[in-house]
Amino acid sequence: MSVNVNRYKCGYCGACVGVCPVGALELVETWLEIENTCTSCGICAKICPVGALLVVK
Amino acid sequence: MKSRYDVVVVGAGPAGSITAQTCAEGGMDVLLIEKRQEIGDPVRCAEGVGKDALIKHIQPDTRWIAAEVKGSRIIAPDGTRILMSGDAAMKDVGYTLERKVFDRVLAQRAAMAGAEVMVKTRATGLLRNNGRVAGIKAMYMGDVHEIKADIVIGADGVESKIGRWGGIDTTLKPHEIEACVQFLISNFDPGEYSEFYLGEKYSPGGYAWIFPKGGRSANVGIGVLGSKSGNIRAISLLSKFIETYIPQGRIVEIVVGGVPVTGPIKQTVTDGLMLVGDAARQSDPLTGGGITNAMDAGKMAGEVCIKAREKGDFSVRSLKEYEDKWRSTIGKEMSKSLQVKNLLLKLTDEQLNQLAHSLDGVDVSKMELGKLLTVLIKKNPRLLWGLRTLFK
Ligand SMILES: Cc1cc2nc3c(=O)[nH]c(=O)nc-3n(C[C@H](O)[C@H](O)[C@H](O)COP(=O)(O)OP(=O)(O)OC[C@H]3O[C@@H](n4cnc5c(N)ncnc54)[C@H](O)[C@@H]3O)c2cc1C
Ligand code: SF4
Ligand code: SF4
Numbered sequence: 440m441s442v443n444v445n446r447y448k449c450g451y452c453g454a455c456v457g458v459c460p461v462g463a464l465e466l467v468e469t470w471l472e473i474e475n476t477c478t479s480c481g482i483c484a485k486i487c488p489v490g491a492l493l494v495v496k
Numbered sequence: 497m498k499s500r501y502d503v504v505v506v507g508a509g510p511a512g513s514i515t516a517q518t519c520a521e522g523g524m525d526v527l528l529i530e531k532r533q534e535i536g537d538p539v540r541c542a543e544g545v546g547k548d549a550l551i552k553h554i555q556p557d558t559r560w561i562a563a564e565v566k567g568s569r570i571i572a573p574d575g576t577r578i579l580m581s582g583d584a585a586m587k588d589v590g591y592t593l594e595r596k597v598f599d600r601v602l603a604q605r606a607a608m609a610g611a612e613v614m615v616k617t618r619a620t621g622l623l624r625n626n627g628r629v630a631g632i633k634a635m636y637m638g639d640v641h642e643i644k645a646d647i648v649i650g651a652d653g654v655e656s657k658i659g660r661w662g663g664i665d666t667t668l669k670p671h672e673i674e675a676c677v678q679f680l681i682s683n684f685d686p687g688e689y690s691e692f693y694l695g696e697k698y699s700p701g702g703y704a705w706i707f708p709k710g711g712r713s714a715n716v717g718i719g720v721l722g723s724k725s726g727n728i729r730a731i732s733l734l735s736k737f738i739e740t741y742i743p744q745g746r747i748v749e750i751v752v753g754g755v756p757v758t759g760p761i762k763q764t765v766t767d768g769l770m771l772v773g774d775a776a777r778q779s780d781p782l783t784g785g786g787i788t789n790a791m792d793a794g795k796m797a798g799e800v801c802i803k804a805r806e807k808g809d810f811s812v813r814s815l816k817e818y819e820d821k822w823r824s825t826i827g828k829e830m831s832k833s834l835q836v837k838n839l840l841l842k843l844t845d846e847q848l849n850q851l852a853h854s855l856d857g858v859d860v861s862k863m864e865l866g867k868l869l870t871v872l873i874k875k876n877p878r879l880l881w882g883l884r885t886l887f888k
Binding site for chain 2: 451455460486
């Protein structure tokens, strides 16, 4: 379970990091790191202002 | 970098830099770290600040003031305009900043007060001693270092992890964040007022803004409440807004960001740790403005740090003074804003128009927001019943 980041779309704003209930996301300069603790809950994908995240089940 | 400081501040935004400066001026040994290689860049902000609130902390300087505005204009869904200007309105607007420069200047002031500053340095965890927070782990240029401190300040913004690592759950729920996109639009004259476009028509659960940025340009953006984002996204709404209202505009910069609109949270301190600014969710839940709240909180946190060192006590007992202070000042305003916001969320566009029309013939131009709301409540008691005790 995880999310895919479209790196060509992402504006590295960190909003998704702030909403992830399990702290699976980390913003390092201009890229997102995703830990395997992700539960595919989809909250990050919902709030991303540019729609750069896609949940994979 | 040393292996021990009195204070380690994580994040060099306005909250972190003011905390670091205050602590350093009080004679403390301070490290301020920022994970980005350039402080303040990329920007995640519409850069509007109130004059009075800013001047409390720093004298305006043309290096980082992009534009000065005369007041604000609120636009109802049917286009009705409410103009607010004069001294009272200046509580909420006044300048549009150039935050790339502003944030760096604040960090430089901390440095000149004696704080050590490290960029490209990311906190990756907390150190503990007998269960209490005792410093951080930080990565600099690929290497992890352990840095001990009497107190850690989490000034790490919307994506804050410091609180969570310290046992304070600051996770934002979807309805507690505004998902925003902004373009710096060139080739048009935005006039001399900051504009706020309210209603579902522009944005579900948020608003659209046009903040003049000087030289025929403006920050034009839209925030959408996270719980309403998904099928509708801020970026597509903004593109539509610009096509409709500023077709001649040219996009010269894109800004993406999330603003916490939680209202005051329950806990912002624990033994050996304090949260300030967006990390403590201290931005205003109605306007999304967080710069000067972050600076106020940074100052309060710094002053409490200095006292804590004099007492030799960095436990919650001593740090609670910070929590009491921010709650009774910026926290009070945030609570009011949250109630207004919650009520606005329930109003339809038709009702918003009705509110705007109820001001026909009233000179609101010299009123501040609180006074304006009082008038609105008087004229629309049924619609705004829930707010009657807030503004008297
Ligand atoms: C689109 C948008 C428009 C806005 N418009 C306005 C406005 O017009 N007026 C206004 O007053 N406010 C506005 N805000 C809110 C304002 O930007 C914030 O409230 C303000 O920046 C908060 O300051 P801060 O110091 O708490 O956090 P930030 O300015 O976000 O600084 C936090 C810093 O911490 C760093 N950091 C994070 N994690 C780590 C780590 N692990 N290690 C090291 N460093 C780390 C980050 O890189 C960042 O530099 C807006 C926000 C957005 C998103
Ligand atoms: S919210 Fe979207 S744009 Fe922002 S960092 Fe996450 S994926 Fe990127
Ligand atoms: S899908 Fe849920 S758990 Fe996974 S990264 Fe996004 S918010 Fe976190």
